[in-house]
Amino acid sequence: MTVDLYKILEVSPNASPKEIKGAYRRLAHKYHPDHNPGNAELEERFKHVTMAYEILSDPSKRAQYDQFGTVRPSGDIGFDRFGSVADIFEFFFGGGFGGGPFASSRRRPRDPAYSEGEDIVETITFELKDVLTEQQVTIKARRLEVCPECHGSRAEPGTHPTTCQQCRGTGMVSSTRQTLLGVFSTAAPCPVCRGSGQIIESPCKACRGTGVTARDRVVDVTIPAGVADGTVMRLAGNGNAGTGGGRNGDMLIRVRVKPDPVFEVDGPDLLAKLPMAYPELVLGAEVVIQHLSGENIRVKVPQGTQPGDVISLRSRGLPRLTGGGSGDLHLQVELDMPRKLKQEERRILTSLLELNGKKGMLAGKPRELRKPQII
Ligand SMILES: [Zn+2]
Numbered sequence: 492m493t494v495d496l497y498k499i500l501e502v503s504p505n506a507s508p509k510e511i512k513g514a515y516r517r518l519a520h521k522y523h524p525d526h527n528p529g530n531a532e533l534e535e536r537f538k539h540v541t542m543a544y545e546i547l548s549d550p551s552k553r554a555q556y557d558q559f560g561t562v563r564p565s566g567d568i569g570f571d572r573f574g575s576v577a578d579i580f581e582f583f584f585g586g587g588f589g590g591g592p593f594a595s596s597r598r599r600p601r602d603p604a605y606s607e608g609e610d611i612v613e614t615i616t617f618e619l620k621d622v623l624t625e626q627q628v629t630i631k632a633r634r635l636e637v638c639p640e641c642h643g644s645r646a647e648p649g650t651h652p653t654t655c656q657q658c659r660g661t662g663m664v665s666s667t668r669q670t671l672l673g674v675f676s677t678a679a680p681c682p683v684c685r686g687s688g689q690i691i692e693s694p695c696k697a698c699r700g701t702g703v704t705a706r707d708r709v710v711d712v713t714i715p716a717g718v719a720d721g722t723v724m725r726l727a728g729n730g731n732a733g734t735g736g737g738r739n740g741d742m743l744i745r746v747r748v749k750p751d752p753v754f755e756v757d758g759p760d761l762l763a764k765l766p767m768a769y770p771e772l773v774l775g776a777e778v779v780i781q782h783l784s785g786e787n788i789r790v791k792v793p794q795g796t797q798p799g800d801v802i803s804l805r806s807r808g809l810p811r812l813t814g815g816g817s818g819d820l821h822l823q824v825e826l827d828m829p830r831k832l833k834q835e836e837r838r839i840l841t842s843l844l845e846l847n848g849k850k851g852m853l854a855g856k857p858r859e860l861r862k863p864q865i866i
């Protein structure tokens with residue numbers, strides 16, 4: 492799930508600041524808790540609308556959100572850390588507004604340019620046979636890097652941020668309220684500088700005041716043999732750049748392994764069906780099969796093998812990611828029953844039936860049934 496702040500405000504991504512302001516006023520009025528007492532759902536929407544407006548009404552935050560949107564991970568298995576409006580908000584405002592289990596352990600960033608880099612997710616797709624050996628992969632990734640012009644300060648080179656007049660650089664404003672129970676004092680992040688304590692009057696032109704620029708990079712990675720579908724490898728510090736002392740995000744490489752048309756995967760083991768003719772099962776046979784690797788392997792099918800029996804070939808499965816060695820290849824024997832017979836085959840089978848004395852059974856006493864085995 493991804494969150495679209497523009498959708499929340501019901502405006503297009505090209506909306507002017509005036510349109511955004513207008514949309515916010517309209518929606519905030521519509522969803523305001525005072526107008527909808529006791530409606531938790533609308534209250535939540537009111538919060539989301541307010542959060543979206545906080546970001547989109549700030550030119551540098553909006554630019555960063557726009558830029559970020561192009562490289563935002565689009566995974567479907569839980570890597571999208573922007574899964575909620577609160578996540579986005581926390582990303583832009585450093586957790587100062589958020590609750591959550593880690594909120595108290597996080598120090599309020601003092602650097603106005605502080606932000607932690609987001610992780611980026613890249614997906615690589617393998618055929619199952621690729622998993623048999625180690626793979627060298629080149630990944631092209633777009634990521635945010637520290638702006639070379641302002642070095643992440645967000646201010647145009649040669650200019651300096653000024654101290655916020657509203658909060659005198661503290662980043663917090665307090666208000667007092669007189670109630671029947673006494674005077675209450677509450678502190679909140681400064682709305683003018685958004686808690687940074689500083690105002691950037693001339694934002695860096697190269698990065699539009701975001702402190703970061705998008706760059707295309709090529710990363711070479713070695714993927715070990717035996718990697719399973721859904722495995723995620725983490726390249727620490729290779730994600731989007733943090734600014735103002737914030738750490739870089741990581742690059743998460745998600746491995747997808749395409750299903751093979753023949754071989755099924757069960758951990759390190761491979762499974763396949765081995766079709767055999769009736770005489771081969773009755774008499775026993777030696778057959779040649781093609782392994783996933785392309786190699787031809789001889790398989791001995793013992794005399795009297797039943798359909799459903801499994802023949803296991805040790806260490807012919809996939810390499811184990813840890814601990815070395817390989818899994819096994821399990822071949823489930825299947826009876827390959829012909830639908831058509833040649834005349835010669837019909838003659839031989841008929842005489843086999845006569846030899847076994849079964850001819851005419853259909854007209855004689857009923858066949859003995861057996862109790863089915865419920866698995
Ligand atoms: Zn810059």
Ligand SMILES: [Zn+2]
Pocket residue numbers: 655656657658659660661662663681682683684685686687688689
């Ligand atoms: Zn301030």
